[in-house]
Amino acid sequence: xxxxxxxxxxxxxxxxxxxxxxxLLGLVINFSTSLTFKDGxxxxxxxxIQSNILVVLxxxxxxxxxxxxxxxxxxxxxxxxxMTSWLxxxxxxxxxxxxxxxxxxxxxxISNISLHYVTPTLMLIYYFFxxxxxxxxxxxxxxxxxxxxxxxxxxxxxxxxxxxxxxxFLNPTMNYPEGVGSLLNVLLIFIGVAIIFTGIGxxxxxxxxxxNGENID
Numbered sequence: 001x002x003x004x005x006x007x008x009x010x011x012x013x014x015x016x017x018x019x020x021x022x023x024l025l026g027l028v029i030n031f032s033t034s035l036t037f038k039d040g041x042x043x044x045x046x047x048x049i050q051s052n053i054l055v056v057l058x059x060x061x062x063x064x065x066x067x068x069x070x071x072x073x074x075x076x077x078x079x080x081x082x083m084t085s086w087l088x089x090x091x092x093x094x095x096x097x098x099x100x101x102x103x104x105x106x107x108x109x110i111s112n113i114s115l116h117y118v119t120p121t122l123m124l125i126y127y128f129f130x131x132x133x134x135x136x137x138x139x140x141x142x143x144x145x146x147x148x149x150x151x152x153x154x155x156x157x158x159x160x161x162x163x164x165x166x167x168x169f170l171n172p173t174m175n176y177p178e179g180v181g182s183l184l185n186v187l188l189i190f191i192g193v194a195i196i197f198t199g200i201g202x203x204x205x206x207x208x209x210x211x212n213g214e215n216i217d
Contacts, residue, residue, distance in 0.1 A: 008129060013066075015126040016059050019119055023056040026114030029107055045158070045166045047151055051083075051090045052115050055123060058083050062130075077133040081208075082143050084127040085201040089148065089193075091120030097169055101177050132208045144201035145194045152190055 030049065034040040043049050058079060065072055094102075094116040104112045155170050165171035171179030172186045180186055 012126070012129050015122055015129065016063055016066075019059050019122045019126060020056060020063070022114045022118040022122060023052045023059075026111040026119070027052055027056070029111035029114075033107065033111075042164070042166075045155065045164070047148070047166070048090050048094070048115050050151070051086050052119055055083055055087055055119060072131055072133070074133045077131065078143065080127060080130060081132065081201065081204055082147070084123050084204055085144055085197055086147055087120045087123045088200055089197060091116050092196075098167070101168075127204065128208060128211055132205070140201060140205075144197045148193050148197050149190065152186075152193060156186060 027049065030043055031040055034043060062072065062076065062080075065076070152170060155166055159165040159171060165179070168177055168179055169189050170186060172181065172183045173179055175181045180189065
């Protein structure tokens with residue numbers, strides 16, 4: 001049992017540093033290859049960049065807690081499951097909505113792989129190895145959909161004002177592949193996003209309990 005716990009801790013440490021390295025690598029490449037200062041600022045408009053910044057901060061916090069031998073709080077557990085669901089949609093969203101039209105080359109390809117494939121995959125594995133103090137409640141619905149929906153709403157408002165839409169599926173002013181053609185289509189995407197994020201969040205909670213032999217609420 002002691003050896004099993006030691007192996008588990010080792011795996012957690014490896015995953016933490018792997019996520020941190022992959023996230024930082026992708027972010028540094030993106031920002032360092034921006035042609036202008038404005039391009040660099042615009043990167044903050046992308047969900048991929050935002051979600052990977054958030055996961056880097058979360059993992060850094062968890063590493064800090066572990067080094068200082070502090071117990072992970074319920075709040076950090078809550079953010080961990082939410083962050084896992086948010087980052088999974090970063091990867092799934094890219095595969096389903098963007099991979100067919102976005103084909104980076106060179107160093108940008110490394111960044112693309114790091115941010116869209118490596119960090120979501122490692123975060124998913126990491127989540128199942130970490131302690132989960134979160135109980136399955138209907139109120140979690142708001143947490144799972146809050147960030148992505150707020151992101152979509154702000155991006156849409158900004159696009160109406162400035163004409164800049166970070167992703168084609170948020171652009172109601174143009175037809176595919178530049179946009180979705182109407183506000184109604186954007187609304188339908190909003191609804192789809194809410195359903196997907198909620199489903200992934202609850203599925204993660206259920207699987208964590210199932211895999212770790214915990215009682216399922």
